[in-house]
Amino acid sequence: MNKNIKLAVAGAVLALSASANAGIIIPAGEWTMDINGNVNAFANVTKGKGTDTTAAAVGGLATASQTHEDQAQGINTGLLPSWLGFTGTTRQNDLDVSFTISMQPNVSDNFSHGDAKTPLNRQAFVTFGDKSWGSVKLGKDIGIFASDAILNDMTLLGVGAGAATSGAATTLGGIGTGYIYAAWKGQIAYTTPNFNGFQATVGITNPNQGQGNSVAAHSGSAPETTTALYQDRFGIEGKASYAFSGDVASGKLWVSGASYDVTYSTAGASYTATVADVGLNVNSGNLGLTGYYYSGEGVGTTVMGNLAHTSGVKRDSDGGYAQVTYVLPTKTKLGLAYGTSNLDRANTGDTGVISKNERITLGLYHPLTKHLNLVAEYNDIESRVHTGAKGESQSGSLGAILFF
Structure with a gap:
């Protein structure tokens, strides 16, 4: 795992020290x-409420009950995939030089032979720089915009939303119910x-983030075209943060933003998608508080570009989450979070898309050792469409995550 992810994981469970995530040094x-890396697995049980599947069909994250089953069960990795990372560092010609390559296998597979899922490959980058002037990164790593939103989410050690289906590479955590996915992007950053x-x-960043090479499934309930499109401008992302520490409290304040030029038709029609966010994490004694908010135009919901426009008319979106955690005398961290992601209509007739995904998470995160954590979570997810249709599901998860 890269430095940002290791620090976020160390902060997610107060009983873990930074050295617990230092990896194996050679x-x-x-x-x-x-x-370095982690291995995690969770048993998940999800119950859909009612039989309405409208919300799930157009961007809703709640899971409706099926015709013959009122429950879905599965064993899966959580929001943070199992991870194996290799980082090399050296000092040459007054430069700090490093490389990182990682892969992310998972534990869930619905095929009889159990070999259908290939590992994810989320990191392959090089950095160089010096503490006097900064550093440059080239390659694939977590996106700049909204990265702090996911790294401060307590479900990073657990499951969050998306626990219903066995076979997925990861669950969603708070993605789509509080923030847009930062994703893993080719980038050149300073x-x-x-x-x-x-x-x-x-x-x-890569200009086609959120759009792929096609606008299929990104322009409403049906794609406008499946023809590959050229993107003629790089994406631009940035963030600024201030970390503070005192006798009473410590924490971090951050802002970030992104801009993409989206070509959505073979005729070359395009629009500019923009989004910005602000977040604050504060820790005092055993108490931790996190608040986050984002707002965008033409970026959609859940992942960048999802349901972002109708025939080039941008949909506005916003959302955020509030989270409180407290470390009990047993060293168990108790957490409660509420998150919501909202998507406006592009026009008055544009009613058949998701309006809101909401999540309530109650979690217990217990450090059995300094490397091994037991995790129990309850998640309540509700999805609403602009037509008024609603889907709701509740899930319970129990598992463990080990860092090395």
Whole structure:
């Protein structure tokens, strides 16, 4: 895992120290190798409420009950996939140089032979720089916009939404019920030095993030075309943060944003999609508080570009989450979170798409050892369409996550 993810994981369970996530360090000549990662698995039981499937068909995340079954069960990885990462660092010619390559297998497979799922490959990047002037990153890593939203989500150690179906690579956590997925993107980015807690990053990303090479399934209930389209501008993403620490409290304040030029038809019609967010995490003693909000035009919901427009008319979207955690005397972290993601209509007749996905999460995260955590979660998900149709589901998850 990269540094940001390791720090977020260390903060997610107060009993874990940063050294617990330092990985396996191996000196190798001029290089220092860090082999790190996690393995996690959860048993999930989800119950759909009612038989309405309208919400799920157009972007809803609630799971309706099936014709013959009122329950869905599965064993799956959680929001954070199982991970195996390799990072090498060295100092050459007054530069700190590093590379990271990782892969993410999962534990869920619905095929009889159990071999259908290939590992994800979410990281392959190089960095170089110096603390005096900053650093440059080239390659594939977590997106800049909304990355802090997911890294501060307590369900990073658990499941969150999307626990119903066995066979998925990961669950959703708070993606689509509080924030847009940061995703894993090809990028070239510059990060400033740390100025007494303040730091900023700006970068260009693959221009087709959220759009793929096609507008299929991104323009409403049906695609306008399945023809591959050229994207003629890089995506632009950036963020700034301020980390603080004192006798009473410590935490982090951040803002981030993104802009994409979206070509959505073979005639070359396009629009500009923009989004921005703000978040705050504060910890005082055993108490932790996190608040987050985002607002965008033409970026859709859940993942960048999903249900973002109708024939080029952009849909506005916003949302956020509030989260409170408390570490009990047993060192068990108790967490309660509420999140919502909202999507407006593009016009008065545009009623057949999702209006809102909401989530309530109650979680218990217990450090059995400094590396191994037991996790229990309850999630209540509700999805509403602009027509008034509604879907609702509740899920319970029990499992463990181990870091090395």
